[in-house]
Amino acid sequence: MSRFLTKSRFKQALECPNKLFYTKKEEYANSKLEDPFLEALAQGGFQVEELARLHYPDGILIENNDWKYELLAAQTEELLRQENVVIFEAAFKFEALFIRTDILVKRGNEIELIEVKAKSFDPEDENLLVGKRGGLNGSWKLYLFDVAFQKYVIQKCHPEWKIKSYLMLADKSKESPIEGLNQLFRISKTAENRTGITKKMNSLDEIGGSVLGKINIDKILDEIEAGKHLCYENLNLEQSIKIFSEHYAADKLFNSPVSYSNCKGCEFQATEEELAAGKKSGFRECWSSQMGWTEKEFANPVIWEIWKLHYLKGPKLFKDGKYFFQDLNEDDIGVRPEAGKLSPSERQWIQVEKTRTGDSEPHILKEELRQEMSNWKYPLNFIDFETSATALPFNRGRRPYEQVAFQFSHHTVDEAGNVKHESEYIDFEPGNFPNFQFVRELKKALEKNNGSIFKYAAHENTILNVIFQQLKESNEPDKEELQEFIKSISHSTGNGPEEWCGERDMIDLCEVVKHYYYDPHMGGSNSIKAVLPAVLNSSKHLQQKYSMPLQEIDLSSMNFDSGHVWLQIENGKVLSPYKMLPPLFADWTEEQLDATVSGMQDIADGGAALTAYGKLQYTDMPEEERLAIKQSLLKYCELDTLAMVMIWEYFREVVSL
Template sequence: MRVLSKSRFKLGLECPNKLFYTGKKVYANQKNANPFLEALAKGGFQVEELARLYYPDGHLLKGEDWDYEKHWNQTKELLKKENVIIYEAAFLVDGLFIRTDILVKKGNIIELIEVKSKSYDPVNENTLVGKTGGLVSSWQPYLFDIAFQKHVIQLCYPEFEIKSFIMMADKSKKASIDGLNQLFRITKLTDNRTGVRVLAKSKDDLGNPVLGRIEITDIISGIETGQHTYGKSLVLTDSIKNFKETYINDKYMNAPTSYLACNKCEFRTSDEDIEQGLKSGFNECFEKQNKWNNKDFEKTSLFDISGIHWSKSVKLFSNNSIFAESLNQEDIGYKEGVGKLSDSERAWIQIGKAINDDNSIYVDKDGLKEEMNKWVFPLHFIDFETCTAALPFSKARRPYEQIAFQFSHHTYYEDGKIEHSNQYISNKAAYFPNFDFIRELKKALESDNGTIFRFHNHENTILNAIHVQLLESDEKDKDSLIHFIESISHSTGNSARKWQGDRDMVDLWIIAKNFYFNPLTNGSNSLKDLLPAALNNSSFLKDKYSNPIHKISLTSTNFPTDFVWLVQEEDKVINPYKHLPPVFDDWTEEEIEHSISDIEDINDGGAALTAYGKLQYTDMIPSEVEQITSALLKYCELDTLAMVMLYEHFQEIIA
């Protein structure tokens, strides 16, 4: 039986054409998520189980997810009761099927409670609806999802009054017990599904509540009446009707291609997908609607070019100015930067090199040299691994507080000697490591005044978060730790206290962005793209790192002295990250990143976050803990060595 479920409804909101490609094994899907990995990274399963404890004695409908009739019949029987609570209640009507997180029936009043692993701050009145009265764009998919659920329930029971709620983590609340997260253990069930083993017997074991409930009945009514649309014009009732007809009849909607929707399309093929004979839904759409041929797919298009503001890309796409060869400086809003490359300059460089099939590096040597001459030896390269957990690890901590569980530190001396000087990792469950983390970082960096490097703003953001945590703490050495943080970082915009340290970390991401462009990165400034691009362009790096560690004036904490970082195949350097062991369960870093790709605010570092989640939320024997810890240490060591290699690449260029 084909039915329009709420997950398919949400997919249709993204792009109606996806309804034709979803679930078909012949098409590549970059978002084929592994629920176990998602649970480790996101915590949604745990939040849902926690929410159920606040609505005790509910009836859970489980098993045979495909058996729509069975669950619908069970739900109908339960709803005959005057008062009842149901987890995963099912409703089936006229080709529509939904399951609700928590449903509370009191007489003829239904409370529809959607549980989300997101968070909110009750002080912010504009979490869901903006100041101008429209839905906040990031919340539109979730609110339309709930409106779809209400629509289906109302079709089944028109006599019921339905009130709608969202339940999620309240960032203003603090846990009153230690190890709240440990009460919900993620496990693989016998049928290979993902589940949560709940150790709490009742809500009395949970301490103060850390979840809050927001009533959204009026917002959902506004969606139903068309007051709130999805995007600029999509109305709820029309979307349900069209999506249902399309999906049930397995039709291709032929919805127009667009920059915003197609840029995020998961139905594209990687080289590996092509080798496996998988089809590309993305390609089929552009063949049908835009008449692209094989040569068009090989061209550089708006989807590949970084640095053009999305609003301009939308306009250019609608005018069919899609390929690099059709763009001019006026199209992309070209402006010259002052002392650095502007985003539009980088875009124009990328366009020019694509048109001319030019893979040579562009670099502002004078600007880069002037910047590098400011740096003081010894140079320090640091990388943090962190996570935010919906359920606090320890007493007095809030949901989604930053947790810093690992760092790596390389030192580069003026004579060219390179040391993997320090590392820290916390692999203990139910432990808040941040203050130990900052103490170890202080020991690592306080012995000299050398320049400190980070990559992007993550490390500075984390230090700001720990700064706030220290201010609220009773740590005996809090003053010296706060002083250290202020010496190597700068305050962010929302900090009550303002500072900029004498050794404020230098952001290598900004250095690369301001002075350097490598066509092999396809416009990306991610370190994991910059590194292999630099390695393939640099004869110095190829020669040096093709030798064992002990021969190149380099020390390592996690690799043997005969380890060789660079391996070449057919004159192409293999990305060093591909030679590292899987973090766990034979899942490569790329596979983990794909599985959690739709989770907000996760870019690089998703594999480490997921592995840390496994250390926290699953039961493991010591050898497995050791295996994961070892893999995390190796990944983090390469992260800071990659920064060293990038520095050496810049040094080679200006020399």
């Protein structure tokens, strides 16, 4: 069977040409799984594509026969015999290259090539695609080369054509003309495991307009074709296409040199569990062949495992041949102490030293932590939000990618240490815009006491700032009251005209961790999913307490029965409570979802919850399945705030020693 270089493979090769050899091979571990159904759920990209097609009501869709490249190209050429035609998913094959276009508009020999993306743009942003210094902006580079690749193949098939190229994106300056715009396109999985789309309208006239806009990118593509913007190393577009195609067609490893930036985030790294299960590691194969690494080297911690290693510092150390923790000294890290807390560079050096000496004891600034905790006021409140940002808005007047807060969990702890799952909220009804009711319920929950409020990382504060602005532009009768509440528990982010810092401004427990605590079990991560197992492994008290059923430790829960046990210990190590939860999607772990979704707009973490919410919003399913997903979301969010409580319990324990 012929192996064609498609546009998705071309983009993958631009990240690292070696990936062409490992991709689509079951024997290799891959943290970024390709499942069009779940990707569509998470991104909402299918909605943008369907809305884009409504801009061209006469368009003809070429569908099915996905892997029959000859047939698809022949069907396209048959349609192109017409003088004027619009084709969705037009297919072009040239030698060992194959592409499909989102929208192709033909008017004689005048062609519009339109690439549709579930990304947003501000039409006032003059430096959206090209930076002030003339280079392509990193977040758009792959998309631009993608369109350049498509144009190259089309031009080879039809050199007589004059092609104009566009990106069609969500325009942040446009408001939705109707309620429930993103509910007009529904998604389902067919019996053949294909993604099916149901439209609830047939024209833009029915909805009064669109929130999409087009950007002409001809000038940028001309520069790419001329070699101003090189594709790979010192190769221009045509050279890159040729060499990628040859290697992929021959199923031959490119043997691209290992590098800090490429290898750090390689999806073909296998975990110890995957290796034990017989999976291969593309990452290991590259480093074994190029650097001669053996099991000994692979067992050594490498520099990209260091927390927050600067994007300039890491590549420089790599270039100097300093790959391992054991190669580093304090000057390499540039250790700069800060009074009263751990500086970022101190944390990095502590991680390096403890890892290479095998010191598993945590590093804690006890006195400083004790002083910090003495400022906290009981009862303590721990909150966690789950949010989504969709390309197509929920409501009339809303813009693309406005944040939607659909869920929170709230635990309290009194001065005696009694823990209570105090309240929770979730709105999973399709088409609802929950933000204002979300704040009303949060206000009701947090105004029951005057205690300190805790978040984990900046997300909750950011979301409240967004909702503050949404309220300002709304006609809600209680908007001023809700805005005052938001100001009382948050601080302004500087993105609006008003500045504030509330009397109960949320305390960031993640910052507390960064400033006063490091445990080698955390590795290079300060995420709550790394910190929680670390504190549980350090504390015999927490191990004993949470190894008992909820009813025996007098711990209330809104989503788990009284016999639920949070901790299990295997081979002397505590299993993370997150591992005790059933996956939201049977075939994907939370880590895989996060890895796949992390490349999306404004998403850093939380891929599982976001994708589950997408499924609730855009998928027609039995009510029992909807309720099961809702219950899973409630369990996940409850654990997030209970995890914060457990971290607090550990800190209270260590400062009292």
